């Protein structure tokens with residue numbers, strides 16, 4: 459499970475191969491607990507690392523906490539636990555400062571910053587998930603750096619993550635990132651609490667979230683584990699299922715991403731497959747199809763060649779599906795050739811099939827996606 463040079467090399471290989479990387483930055487790293495201000499030397503060093511990655515053609519998405527920690531200081535709220543509406547108000551105040559800091563930092567490095575605020579539903583509900591993903595894809599394609607946080611101002615307890623560990627794992631899974639970096643105040647997962655147990659040992663690699671690994675993260679009930687290792691291990695579970703490798707590394711050093719690349723101590727959670735394979739498996743095997751699309755021979759050839767399914771190539775729709783549902787794609791003779799997530803609900807799909815994508819807006823009376831099923835949301839059967 460841990461320790462060998464080979465295992466360490468597997469982690470470094472995962473980092474080198476990752477093109478799309480999500481980096482989660484916790485409040486404790488970002489905000490000085492005494493002054494309540496942003497730790498700007500550290501954040502500058504992180505921005506250098508991000509710019510370096512960006513110049514090497516790697517895409518970086520930041521998931522940054524800190525809104526509440528900054529806002530409560532600006533609003534002079536008392537220390538100690540806040541009421542829900544107080545933290546929501548603090549988040550509203552702090553988020554502007556947070557976004558502004560990132561904007562300034564990246565502007566100084568010639569980069570554009572984009573603010574993305576998500577709630578639980580945006581990453582859980584497939585309909586909204588497709589939207590959020592396309593937006594982030596588009597930002598990345600334009601070289602912008604998305605800075606994501608939970609939309610704390612509107613998220614109440616039932617619809618809230620509450621921690622950015624799991625949020626960042628959902629984001630990584632949503633955008634099929636190869637790697638998720640959790641920058642933390644500890645440099646990995648230990649067999650026992652490292653603060654109080656001298657024989658605690660850091661794991662180099664975790665390949666599966668076993669009950670033993672869960673036990674190392676501590677119980678849900680203990681004060682120490684809250685928002686600590688437990689949510690990180692839960693993030694690991696989400697990441698591994700999505701084919702995303704995850705690493706818990708120390709953010710207590712300057713240039714933490716450079717340090718990671720240079721082999722700083724950390725714990726890698728290595729996924730058994732890559733994000734594309736994991737997603738195709740999910741689409742093909744785990745979703746109940748709600749309908750079917752019959753396509754023509756031209757569209758079938760296009761799909762086999764790796765293209766998306768356009769409305770023009772569809773001859774018939776069946777079933778009652780909503781946007782984001784899984785549907786069966788049928789080729790000649792009604793044979794199932796694959797499955798995919800459909801970008802339109804049944805009633806709209808029916809109206810646009812056989813039409814050119816340029817006609818969609820005129821037919822529906824509003825803009826829509828050009829594809830009925832995007833190739834990234836499709837799993838074709840093997841021949």
Ligand code: GLU
Pocket residue numbers: 484485522523524525526527549607608610620621622623
């Ligand atoms: N979304 C919260 C904030 O920005 C932080 C959640 C967390 O620390 O994990 O303040």
